[in-house]
Amino acid sequence: MDERRTLAWHETLEIHELVAFQANGLIKLKKMIREVTDSRLKQLYSFSIQAIEQNLKELLAFFPQAPIYNRDDEEEERADTPFYSGDLLGFAKTSVRSYAIAITETATPQLRIVLVKQLNAAIKWHEQVFNYMYEHGYYPAYNLADLLKNDVKNARRAISMK
Template identity: 80%
Template sequence: MDERRTLAWHETLELHELVAFQAIGLIKLKKMIKEVKDPQLKQLYAVSIQAIEQNLRELLQFFPQAPMPREDEEERADNPFYSGDLLVLAKTSVRNYAIAITETATPQLRNVLVKQLNAAIKWHAQIFQYMYQRGYYPAYNLSELLKIDVRNANKALSMK
């Protein structure tokens, strides 16, 4: 049997994480885009939606190569954290792709992941620039950045 016809367990789990993360993020983006009024931000959402849709289409092609657990094996239970914030979604995507690449043994999957990592890096940069230009992310002012963190955390805690 040619071992390369089946993905390894560890890369299958990384593939699962990427697809689950992006699928939930995509659902969230599609729900939220209707509420976005700023035309440039709405465009960033649209670009993000298109990119994630493309990522999912490419990654789903590898699912038929995933090994299937035997009935007597315990299934892995994942409780991943999904961010509602576009910047965190992009940043986490970059991190997830970098980790997945280090776990990938299949060259074709590695090539797709590297391509998608580079796209995620560009996506993150676009969102960062948008936020920085509007003063939403004062990256070079630690004191202001921490004040925003505290304000956001308190807001989240006070929400019912």
């Protein structure tokens, strides 16, 4: 059997991260564009929306090749709580990464102490948001099939938003 007919596990998880991040970002852009009054900025928002929609469509085409993916039983669209908590999780995750990178660039001992303290706080914040999402079933971290199903649902919702 040619194993390349399915995605590798690590590829699947990277695509999950990209789709989850971009679907949340797309929803935010589509909500925010309504408030943008500057015509050039509105064009940039429109361009960004089209580019991310295309990215999602291209990435979703790979989901049937994931090692574990079952299209059945895709849930009905829920309220915005999963979106808002997912957006918060993405922000917390990005904060952890940003602090870790900043620490590697720090030469001043006092600044390093502050950044390490803030990194540890960001890690705790991420943990709290993740636990909230996991407890409410918004992030089924231990069930790849459900995780991918959520990605597809959120990406389709983001693409179909007006």
